Amino acid sequence: NAGVTQTPKFQVLKTGQSMTLQCAQDMNHNSMYWYRQDPGMGLRLIYYSASEGTTDKGEVPNGYNVSRLNKREFSLRLESAAPSQTSVYFCASSERGRGTEAFFGQGTRLTVV
Amino acid sequence: GNSVTQMEGPVTLSEEAFLTINCTYTATGYPSLFWYVQYPGEGLQLLLKATKADDKGSNKGFEATYRKETTSFHLEKGSVQVSDSAVYFCALTQYSSASKIIFGSGTRLSIRP
Numbered sequence: 019n020a021g022v023t024q025t026p027k028f029q030v031l032k033t034g035q036s037m038t039l040q041c042a043q044d045m046n047h048n049s050m051y052w053y054r055q056d057p058g059m060g061l062r063l064i065y066y067s068a069s070e071g072t073t074d075k076g077e078v079p080n081g082y083n084v085s086r087l088n089k090r091e092f093s094l095r096l097e098s099a100a101p102s103q104t105s106v107y108f109c110a111s112s113e114r115g116r117g118t119e120a121f122f123g124q125g126t127r128l129t130v131v
Numbered sequence: 132g133n134s135v136t137q138m139e140g141p142v143t144l145s146e147e148a149f150l151t152i153n154c155t156y157t158a159t160g161y162p163s164l165f166w167y168v169q170y171p172g173e174g175l176q177l178l179l180k181a182t183k184a185d186d187k188g189s190n191k192g193f194e195a196t197y198r199k200e201t202t203s204f205h206l207e208k209g210s211v212q213v214s215d216s217a218v219y220f221c222a223l224t225q226y227s228s229a230s231k232i233i234f235g236s237g238t239r240l241s242i243r244p
Contacts, residue, residue: 022174051231051232053234058236059236060220060234060235060236060237061175061220061234061237063231063232066231076231108174108175110174110175110232112232114226115226116163116182116226117163117180117181117182117224118224119165119177119180120167120175120177120232122174122175122176123174124173124174125173125174
């Protein structure tokens with residue numbers, strides 16, 4: 019039972035490089051999310067997707083783009099990485115409905131030098 | 132808008148001590164409330180939840196009661212163990228097409244043997 023799978027687990031980028039973080043879920047959930055977690059800052063929502071074909075900005079969308087490729091996959095792209103984007107990134111998914119829980123991936127630890 | 136405020140950490144306790152982590156929320160209507168736990172190096176996982184006023188969520192000896200009159204959802208455990216050392220997040224969702232999850236800032240708990 020895979021749940022939410024994120025790749026890669028670790029990545030080091032140079033300033034200005036681009037990369038895409040991949041996320042896939044096998045629970046047939048409609049909603050998917052990307053969060054970043056910084057020390058002492060908790061989780062901040064970057065983008066979310068309520069259903070296939072829709073995406074919306076969260077609290078901290080600047081410097082990121084997303085694609086909801088299909089119901090299973092939701093990718094996060096950094097077009098030109100900056101040191102301020104050094105963080106741990108989590109993908110999550112959930113079903114719509116009252117009281118439904120979110121399921122999280124293991125995270126991607128990204129360092130931009 | 133919706134928000135969650137939880138007590139700042141870190142919290143350090145001795146094994147078998149009583150634990151309370153405070154959480155209050157601001158939301159319109161009737162949100163669902165959650166506690167998630169993050170063990171070192173892992174993603175978040177659901178600890179417990181409550182979907183309506185006066186509901187009590189419980190799991191692994193932890194409990195929290197949905198108090199609408201005080202807009203609170205405090206986490207309690209009668210006797211903590213070293214294995215409870217983790218970061219705890221209070222969260223809410225409003226039922227809607229997006230079901231966006233709003234997290235508190237997290238509380239780091241360390242238990243001394």
